[in-house]
Amino acid sequence: MTLKEKIKENASLAKIAAGKIKNLSATVKNGILLAIASALEKNEKEILEANRKDLHLTREKKCSCAFIERLTLTRERIKSMADGLRKVASLPDPVGETIGEIVRYNGLRIKKVRVPLGVIGIIYESRPNVTCDAAGLCLKSGNAVLLRGGSFAFNSNLCLVKIMIEAALPKGLPEGSIQFIETTEREAIGELICLDEFIDVIIPRGGEEMIKNIKSNSSVPVITHGKGLCHIYVDKEAILEQAQKICFNAKVQRPGVCNAMETLLIHKDIAKEFLPKMVKIFEEAAVELRGCKKTKKIVSSIKEATVEDWETEYLSLILSIKIVDSLNEAIEHINQYGSQHSEAIITENKERAEQFLSRVDAASVYWNASTRFSDGEEFGLGAEIGISTQKLHARGPMGLRELTTYKFLIYGNGQIRT
């Protein structure tokens, strides 16, 4: 069987499974999730063994520390994966929810109900925890899932999926509902994203280049978990101490994630007071700063920022700083360079805050809080499959509901159209 045939078989099996898994009750789905959680903990040794194989292979390649850190499983991580699945089991089932209901002039009753999307393909980096998270969320939302994890995590993923399936089938999971694309060949992705006959949506998670590539080549609709080039604008009426805390948190607490701040915008009227203190705090935390010309006039020691800086999602302890003349300039800078992910204003002025909230075009817009809260858990969704930076279907943190669509059920007693 060629790679193409193999993947087509996976997808066609998934489509059949989707027709079954969508009808499972919440009780059955939760039972499966809990069984998988226990099985992961029980088979901890086997998982760690498989993960060691993966880690061993990375030694021959030049992988970054962060990469290896994300690939590494520990006892604690396995426990946390299992607890994640238990958490998903405790969330309300989105499937079957009535979203709207109307009785029309002719007696037709039209009900809009939430249903699973069908088959979801998830393409992700070498992070074995995503394998279980994604499988759990797709299962709970009644979808079949095709998992294509990064090739460095191949053995870990193979082992995790085997354990999940072995635990799930006896509890009623339809065969084919959770499938791992068993190949490290890159071509597998190209095959997967062309199977619109079987797959309803592709969710790519990973680097910008990979996502762009999938988006432009996929015949299956894509929900992009895009990049986060987030800004914080410190207005002239900000409480400076509060602004410092928020900016520090947004940059330093976890710089490698998509909701971290990449560019700090400061109103000119407070720059002289705010900037030196803020720079000191950042420098103490080893943040590399790059400032616009006006910034350098106040803090001459830092590097000058270029247009490239405004366009860069550093995902590390680097921050670009720009002094702006007005709220307007801040908003325009954000709408030009931002990635429509998370943006914040720090101000005590209600009118300007509302202008910012309304005019900034992003999934999440904050007033006096850190952008770091953009997250399914923090937004009360219970769990998260990703953060969408597109406008269609889902925007911002995506939970179980965002893995569903709806259908109209129309109840009549012989109505015809005249």
Added chain:
Amino acid sequence: MTLKEKIKENASLAKIAAGKIKNLSATVKNGILLAIASALEKNEKEILEANRKDLHLTREKKCSCAFIERLTLTRERIKSMADGLRKVASLPDPVGETIGEIVRYNGLRIKKVRVPLGVIGIIYESRPNVTCDAAGLCLKSGNAVLLRGGSFAFNSNLCLVKIMIEAALPKGLPEGSIQFIETTEREAIGELICLDEFIDVIIPRGGEEMIKNIKSNSSVPVITHGKGLCHIYVDKEAILEQAQKICFNAKVQRPGVCNAMETLLIHKDIAKEFLPKMVKIFEEAAVELRGCKKTKKIVSSIKEATVEDWETEYLSLILSIKIVDSLNEAIEHINQYGSQHSEAIITENKERAEQFLSRVDAASVYWNASTRFSDGEEFGLGAEIGISTQKLHARGPMGLRELTTYKFLIYGNGQIRT
């Protein structure tokens, strides 16, 4: 200026306009819609003159009657276009609606509010009425719109858009909010669908081939108003008289539309009684019938159906008929050949009806009613930009809400993430 540059200019102007039109109040938007409606009626002569030019050009080409009928404007049609805009003015404004609100453990207040998509590109056939409908719906939902109508309606569209803009600007429409792509060159479509930097969504309306083409080449997200290969399944427990009326209505009342029936499925137990009567009714209405082998055993006079028939959206007075052994066979046929548009079951058996409603994978699933009701107006949306046959973002009839997205507004007082 090259075609490419011209269209890029249109799109970039639209993006600037989108930043303004999204903030217009309902009052201002409704005022604009009413002004346009009056202007259309007032400039009726000019519109009819432009339309005559278009009609004149079709005489040199071989155009079908249906094509010319759709292209033709009359006094009544102009009145009905104006009334359509007045109707849109009377609908509630979807923009700014609070969809959800939650206060989190840390005091963060998170509000999910409805906002316009931004810039919408509409690509459609030579139907000048769509020009006004689409412009009205995009305007009311706070979006800027780029209109690319079929080239045979060029003069009509040019005239309509000119009149709309002249009436709208003095009432507060931001310049660039409604733009007509002023070229009949086919390449314009190719240029338009690559401008993801400026355009947020493309809605193609028209033939299957055109939509497929746009879908596979667009870098802008597409909402497809796809084909309707609709089925009605007459169950063994159907009230046969009711079934006849519904089937006749679904096929004959307006055969050229997407929610008309293309294939009739009949349970074997009632076929002998139901089929001859139904065939007689259809033949009296000049419907050409094509049946499966079992159908031909009962009504030998009709043509035999092939697999191609199950796959064809006739959009005319042709119907394929298949006798099935069970509800299961009916559902499987529909899920295999249907286009996920509108499907119906006629039965008095609640259990089988519910099986059908749940297992058939389509935007609209009917129990004892004609599929012809799949329509924004009939579903209570007030108006319709199209009927989506995809699962992401919008499914089934799309009204004003489906032309929006949402954003999260997060109100804090210094919250940072720990």
